[in-house]
Amino acid sequence: MSFNFLSLDYDLLGDYARKEKMKELYSKIDDYFNNSIKYGLSYREGQHNMALSVFEAIESKEHLIIEAGVGIGKSFAYLIPLIYFFEMSGKSFIISTSTIALQEQLEKDINIISNQLNIPVDVVVAKGMSNFICFNRLEEFLSKLKDDNQFIKIFTQNKQDRKDYPGIKDNVWKQINVEKCNYFKCKNHRNCEFYKRRELMKSINGIIICNHDLLIEDLSRKSNYGKELLQKVDYIVCDEAHNLENKVRSFKTNEIKIRNVKIPLRNAINILSEIGNVEYDYLKIEEIIDNLYTQINDNVLMTIEKLKKVNIEVEDCNGLELVFDEQTIKLSNMIKNILKDINDSIQIHSNKNTEEIEDDLNEYSKMFEILSSGQNGNYLFWIERRKRRNYVYCAPKNINTISYDLFFNNNHSFYRLDGKTFIFTSATLSVGKNNFKYFMQNIGADLVQNGLTLEDSYDSPYDYENNAIIYSCKDIESPKNKNKYLKELVQKIKELILITNGKALVLFTSKSDMKYVYEHIGNKIGNINIYIQNDGSSQDTVKRKFKEDINSVLFSTGIFWEGIDIKGKSLSNLIIARLPFPIVDPIMEYKKSLNKNGFAKVYIPEMLIKLKQGVGRLIRSETDKGIVCILDSRMDKYEKRIKETLPIKKIVYSIEDLKSFIKKNKIDEWVMK
Ligand code: SF4
Numbered sequence: 001m002s003f004n005f006l007s008l009d010y011d012l013l014g015d016y017a018r019k020e021k022m023k024e025l026y027s028k029i030d031d032y033f034n035n036s037i038k039y040g041l042s043y044r045e046g047q048h049n050m051a052l053s054v055f056e057a058i059e060s061k062e063h064l065i066i067e068a069g070v071g072i073g074k075s076f077a078y079l080i081p082l083i084y085f086f087e088m089s090g091k092s093f094i095i096s097t098s099t100i101a102l103q104e105q106l107e108k109d110i111n112i113i114s115n116q117l118n119i120p121v122d123v124v125v126a127k128g129m130s131n132f133i134c135f136n137r138l139e140e141f142l143s144k145l146k147d148d149n150q151f152i153k154i155f156t157q158n159k160q161d162r163k164d165y166p167g168i169k170d171n172v173w174k175q176i177n178v179e180k181c182n183y184f185k186c187k188n189h190r191n192c193e194f195y196k197r198r199e200l201m202k203s204i205n206g207i208i209i210c211n212h213d214l215l216i217e218d219l220s221r222k223s224n225y226g227k228e229l230l231q232k233v234d235y236i237v238c239d240e241a242h243n244l245e246n247k248v249r250s251f252k253t254n255e256i257k258i259r260n261v262k263i264p265l266r267n268a269i270n271i272l273s274e275i276g277n278v279e280y281d282y283l284k285i286e287e288i289i290d291n292l293y294t295q296i297n298d299n300v301l302m303t304i305e306k307l308k309k310v311n312i313e314v315e316d317c318n319g320l321e322l323v324f325d326e327q328t329i330k331l332s333n334m335i336k337n338i339l340k341d342i343n344d345s346i347q348i349h350s351n352k353n354t355e356e357i358e359d360d361l362n363e364y365s366k367m368f369e370i371l372s373s374g375q376n377g378n379y380l381f382w383i384e385r386r387k388r389r390n391y392v393y394c395a396p397k398n399i400n401t402i403s404y405d406l407f408f409n410n411n412h413s414f415y416r417l418d419g420k421t422f423i424f425t426s427a428t429l430s431v432g433k434n435n436f437k438y439f440m441q442n443i444g445a446d447l448v449q450n451g452l453t454l455e456d457s458y459d460s461p462y463d464y465e466n467n468a469i470i471y472s473c474k475d476i477e478s479p480k481n482k483n484k485y486l487k488e489l490v491q492k493i494k495e496l497i498l499i500t501n502g503k504a505l506v507l508f509t510s511k512s513d514m515k516y517v518y519e520h521i522g523n524k525i526g527n528i529n530i531y532i533q534n535d536g537s538s539q540d541t542v543k544r545k546f547k548e549d550i551n552s553v554l555f556s557t558g559i560f561w562e563g564i565d566i567k568g569k570s571l572s573n574l575i576i577a578r579l580p581f582p583i584v585d586p587i588m589e590y591k592k593s594l595n596k597n598g599f600a601k602v603y604i605p606e607m608l609i610k611l612k613q614g615v616g617r618l619i620r621s622e623t624d625k626g627i628v629c630i631l632d633s634r635m636d637k638y639e640k641r642i643k644e645t646l647p648i649k650k651i652v653y654s655i656e657d658l659k660s661f662i663k664k665n666k667i668d669e670w671v672m673k
Contacts (some may be wrong), residue, residue, distance in 0.1 A: 255391055
């Protein structure tokens with residue numbers, strides 16, 4: 001890590017000098033937002049106030065939870081104070097967010113601010129290895145091509161980030177990206193972008209922009225005294241913080257692959273045999289492992305059989321909780337003990353470098369220990385079904401205490417004694433007005449005794465009262481009667497698309513509903529094109545088509561509930577097919593079981609937060625106007641809480657009232673290309 005004298009000087013300041021610096025910082029931030037027009041920004045009170053709250057977090061070193069409505073400009077609200085503070089103190093900082101697109105947008109914002117304020121600041125955008133070209137793999141790929149192949153020209157540009165090759169297909173990229181970095185044997189390492197970024201992430205004097213996955217992995221390594229990925233900093237902003245709980249959960253979720261233990265096990269037994277220890281019979285141990293494998297498969301099949309009996313489709317067994325029988329627990333325990341014994345013997349008797357084998361055996365014995373604790377332990381097990389095959393996964397029950405340890409518990413970390421300060425922000429943290437309880441519980445913030453500030457939500461500056469309306473459709477079948485509901489859904493969606501002459505984003509909660517409706521409506525209604533999201537991971541092309549073809553319609557699910565930002569007429573009609581209650585899975589059920597009124601305490605807040613994210617797609621600028629149509633008869637039951645949570649308060653129940661709003665605001669105008 002490079003040494004930063006400015007940062008050292010700042011740390012050595014006395015109380016008085018530090019207070020003076022803070023006064024200076026406050027007035028710089030205040031001046032910036034008072035003169036925001038000079039910097040090409042409209043004045044937004046919420047943005048100004050949010051920046052001052054971030055200043056207070058810097059000054060007090062208290063964690064901050066702050067919600068900023070759509071359009072506040074939250075990135076500038078935290079970047080301005082932190083960049084001024086960087087200029088003054090030399091303190092680097094980390095911003096973590098959810099997607100590469102947001103990371104790249106933040107990089108652009110930082111460049112704008114750096115130019116406006118004339119503060120030079122280095123930035124590293126930390127991305128996963130699969131986003132970079134590995135020169136060695138590229139050389140191998142190109143060597144197999146004919147001289148006139150187009151790729152030879154494309155890849156001689158000396159750029160290695162995937163963003164510089166927008167047209168490259170996934171199947172080509174997979175052959176040339178970084179898979180495993182053999183840095184010490186690599187003749188190309190000096191020019192390798194992936195490697196340079198990895199180094200910068202640990203040494204930069206400036207700003208690291210990473211995603212939540214990388215941040216969580218780094219925090220986890222630091223808390224276990226492992227090799228860090230990101231440099232230690234005093235301030236970390238978690239933007240899009242509503243995703244953190246899920247990210248911690250994914251980080252802690254593992255697939256149970258018991259037969260993979262055979263390789264390190266065989267290697268370990270071979271080493272022991274070479275030094276004369278013939279106590280372990282590999283074939284016998286292998287037989288126990290195979291028995292356990294069969295036993296777990298039997299448990300899976302029995303669980304699915306039970307499902308079939310209550311008439312649920314086998315394809316829907318995704319997320320189904322798996323309960324292990326006594327035999328599974330017994331065999332797991334047996335293998336765990338064998339692995340521990342073998343590992344001890346290797347460590348005591350072998351002179352070879354067996355670090356890798358020891359680490360592997362250690363990891364596997366942890367896995368068998370988890371299995372042997374069964375459903376009474378600290379883990380939950382479930383089935384996932386892909387391509388007609390079943391996989392078994394596990395995750396710890398208490399994600400909140402793990403999150404607490406990662407984010408708030410400084411006792412075990414490498415951090416300085418006064419710790420790190422987190423700023424958690426998003427447009428969707430609260431349920432109802434200023435109620436952050438659910439978010440706080442999920443990330444363990446409710447366990448923090450002191451040093452945490454909860455700021456009121458800063459409302460969106462957009463005119464929701466005049467520019468947007470919700471249509472709650474009461475005359476539709478309950479989603480519980482799936483077949484009838486889907487038939488009626490097709491008719492309703494068609495009708496609503498025609499009312500606005502397209503310009504609609506239809507959000508589904510399941511791919512099967514989306515496909516059903518698409519199959520029954522087709523790819524056109526009159527002159528209106530209907531697009532559907534891709535099966536693959538990249539949705540850029542379909543988003544672009546939907547945006548440019550203004551009267552078109554897009555059917556979508558999953559990431560589109562929060563991953564689409566389209567200003568203007570293209571998105572004037574947001575149709576929500578069902579209230580987005582989460583899928584019932586063992587972790588949600590476990591959270592529910594911890595509360596007296598579990599459904600209200602867990603499932604409803606989850607639904608409200610997701611609904612708020614979805615509704616946030618509609619109004620993306622001061623001039624945007626539009627409608628939200630919710631096609632779920634359960635709206636009645638939850639209307640009060642929905643109204644408290646969403647920025648749009650006006651609800652109509654008849655198509656006539658909806659039509660008059662559409663006419664008045666000219667949402668139905670056909671837009672010529
Ligand atoms: S340093 Fe690593 S990633 Fe870079 S070219 Fe070499 S092997 Fe590939």
